Amino acid sequence: MSGFGPGGPFLADCPARLTVELLADKWTAVVLYGLSRGPVRHGELIELIGGISRKMLTQTLRRLEAHGLVSRHAYAEVPPRVEYELTPLGASLIDPIHTLTEWARENADAVLDALDTTPEPNGHGD
Amino acid sequence: MSGFGPGGPFLADCPARLTVELLADKWTAVVLYGLSRGPVRHGELIELIGGISRKMLTQTLRRLEAHGLVSRHAYAEVPPRVEYELTPLGASLIDPIHTLTEWARENADAVLDALDTTPEPNGHGD
DNA sequence: CTGAATCCACGACGATACTG
DNA sequence: CAGTATCGTCGTGGATTCAG
Numbered sequence: 001m002s003g004f005g006p007g008g009p010f011l012a013d014c015p016a017r018l019t020v021e022l023l024a025d026k027w028t029a030v031v032l033y034g035l036s037r038g039p040v041r042h043g044e045l046i047e048l049i050g051g052i053s054r055k056m057l058t059q060t061l062r063r064l065e066a067h068g069l070v071s072r073h074a075y076a077e078v079p080p081r082v083e084y085e086l087t088p089l090g091a092s093l094i095d096p097i098h099t100l101t102e103w104a105r106e107n108a109d110a111v112l113d114a115l116d117t118t119p120e121p122n123g124h125g126d
Numbered sequence: 127m128s129g130f131g132p133g134g135p136f137l138a139d140c141p142a143r144l145t146v147e148l149l150a151d152k153w154t155a156v157v158l159y160g161l162s163r164g165p166v167r168h169g170e171l172i173e174l175i176g177g178i179s180r181k182m183l184t185q186t187l188r189r190l191e192a193h194g195l196v197s198r199h200a201y202a203e204v205p206p207r208v209e210y211e212l213t214p215l216g217a218s219l220i221d222p223i224h225t226l227t228e229w230a231r232e233n234a235d236a237v238l239d240a241l242d243t244t245p246e247p248n249g250h251g252d
Numbered sequence: 253c254t255g256a257a258t259c260c261a262c263g264a265c266g267a268t269a270c271t272g
Numbered sequence: 273c274a275g276t277a278t279c280g281t282c283g284t285g286g287a288t289t290c291a292g
């Protein structure tokens with residue numbers, strides 16, 4: 001790793017950029033993680049995640065669906081039932097995300113501590 | 127792992143949320159990755175990353191510094207020289223991020239393909 | 253239950269110009 | 273070279289309301 005040459009390592013067409021930008025919002029990673037246990041209903045995700053609005057959940061799921069990470073299954077029942085499920089591609093993203101959450105569990109304390117010991121929103125040009 | 131119980135798995139105080147939101151912007155992960163080779167100067171990062179503005183770079187570095195992931199070293203020289211470096215805490219985040227970029231390199235093709243086969247911004251209420 | 257549509261606030265982001 | 277300030281734009285995200 002760490003083997004990008006000098007001159008143009010992070011070009012816009014770098015595949016890493018796509019993934020980073022795919023997760024670069026408040027809910028995408030959380031929603032993916034919420035789907036990691038199997039098919040889940042819309043309402044279930046709302047409860048499961050906690051704090052997300054229906055609008056953002058739907059919007060996030062739509063994007064993930066467009067990216068081929070999530071599949072949607074609507075059942076013509078009464079009341080309506082819609083289930084979301086990770087595609088194999090989406091499921092393969094769970095592992096990287098999980099690596100991230102594991103880091104979080106081990107280092108959240110240190111990060112919070114650093115935030116606490118840096119209470120000065122003061123610039124360096126002080 | 128993957129064993130969050132039903133009822134409240136993703137509470138706001140979950141450490142994973144902090145990390146996800148820390149990376150939930152366009153540049154944080156990229157900047158961290160750009161620092162993974164060792165101390166780098168401001169201007170070098172601009173060239174290295176490509177596409178980021180000085181403002182966003184400084185802003186991102188400031189936040190990472192506040193979170194204890196990056197350290198800043200200013201040298202009183204002429205012309206001024208400022209180097210940024212990952213702290214041990216920050217360095218420990220490179221691995222999870224690298225896992226993500228590896229996934230990207232292997233699956234970016236599939237994602238782009240899915241995006242291509244989903245040209246319909248049409249709702250499901252079709 | 254699901255989700256679309258609207259209104260609105262806020263912050264991210266970029267471009268530029270200016271300071272040290 | 274490094275960084276700030278300002279401005280304008282646009283997307284994100286929340287609350288609410290309407291529809292199937």
